[in-house]
Amino acid sequence: MSTKQVVSIRPFIRTTHAFQKLRVCKRCGRYTCLWEDHCTACGRGTLATVEERASSRVKRRIARDLFITVILGAVATYFGETIDQTMAAASISLLLLAGLIFMQKRSFQVEQQRELKRMLRQDEEAIRQGINRNWALVAEARKQDEALAYEMLREIGSLVYNDRIRLQQVALLQSFVLRSDMDLQLKPLLLRSFERLLAEYIGEIARLKPELVREDAIRYIATYEVNILQLHNGIQILTAVAAAAVRKSKYIELFPSLITRYARFMPKDRFMRLYRTLELYPGKARGGLAESVGRVYNEKYRDSYADVRV
Numbered sequence: 291m292s293t294k295q296v297v298s299i300r301p302f303i304r305t306t307h308a309f310q311k312l313r314v315c316k317r318c319g320r321y322t323c324l325w326e327d328h329c330t331a332c333g334r335g336t337l338a339t340v341e342e343r344a345s346s347r348v349k350r351r352i353a354r355d356l357f358i359t360v361i362l363g364a365v366a367t368y369f370g371e372t373i374d375q376t377m378a379a380a381s382i383s384l385l386l387l388a389g390l391i392f393m394q395k396r397s398f399q400v401e402q403q404r405e406l407k408r409m410l411r412q413d414e415e416a417i418r419q420g421i422n423r424n425w426a427l428v429a430e431a432r433k434q435d436e437a438l439a440y441e442m443l444r445e446i447g448s449l450v451y452n453d454r455i456r457l458q459q460v461a462l463l464q465s466f467v468l469r470s471d472m473d474l475q476l477k478p479l480l481l482r483s484f485e486r487l488l489a490e491y492i493g494e495i496a497r498l499k500p501e502l503v504r505e506d507a508i509r510y511i512a513t514y515e516v517n518i519l520q521l522h523n524g525i526q527i528l529t530a531v532a533a534a535a536v537r538k539s540k541y542i543e544l545f546p547s548l549i550t551r552y553a554r555f556m557p558k559d560r561f562m563r564l565y566r567t568l569e570l571y572p573g574k575a576r577g578g579l580a581e582s583v584g585r586v587y588n589e590k591y592r593d594s595y596a597d598v599r600v
Contacts (some may be wrong), residue, residue: 294467297437301473308449309410313337321420323445344406352394359387421450436462453481460487468494476502484514486521493527500534505544508535512548528552533560539567546579554586
């Protein structure tokens with residue numbers, strides 16, 4: 291009897307850059323990559339994105355430079371000994387001020403990016419500590435709500451490339467009833483070594499969302515094929531991944547041996563897609579793939595050839 295939980299997982303908000311997941315408290319300077327409304331360190335509702343923080347620092351510098359320019363202009367104007375000197379000082383001060391404002395507007399984006407890089411570099415240790423605090427919160431969340439714990443790990447995993455975090459995510463996902471309408475991930479969860487839970491997860495993804503099964507995931511399965519065959523559902527995992535691989539002719543060309551071994555176990559629609567692809571692109575067949583697929587076709591599907599629709 292299945293003990294998997296039926297859960298609802300919030301869609302993952304993707305960002306152009308990983309650092310855009312970070313927020314920093316304007317009061318105490320603590321970092322977080324989670325979505326809390328108040329800083330968990332000082333309790334203040336003063337969290338801002340790192341881009342907002344960098345922008346604020348640049349604006350303060352701009353305000354300081356403008357203030358100094360105005361003061362110097364006012365002093366020069368005040369100490370003018372004649373009306374002409376006063377007018378000249380005032381005119382030059384206004385021109386300098388206008389020029390400074392113009393240059394600051396044009397360079398604002400560049401300065402913001404420079405400040406952002408400087409801030410991330412200088413605060414590297416504070417960022418690491420903040421993420422470690424986030425990670426510590428996962429253990430508490432997991433006792434109450436495993437779906438929430440997974441969502442937290444997913445946010446942390448977008449910044450920290452760590453097999454331990456990946457495996458924790460996979461373990462939680464394998465405790466859920468997965469559905470095709472869920473916002474699931476595969477590439478960010480791939481590990482460097484064989485793990486049963488990951489192999490089973492890839493097999494499930496191959497059935498639910500085969501579009502997520504790309505070259506790196508197929509290569510992982512092909513690399514650890516012997517280990518997977520020792521699992522009670524190993525044949526099903528390998529067949530599902532091989533069936534997902536026939537979606538693209540590129541994968542057929544890259545993994546002919548894997549597809550050859552599990553072609554006969556594929557669902558009819560997947561097998562016929564493979565058969566049609568090899569008919570259209572015979573150059574894609576290598577390592578005896580065409581001959582193997584031809585034999586399976588003659589044994590299982592020749593009689594219903596006219597009814598096939600791929």
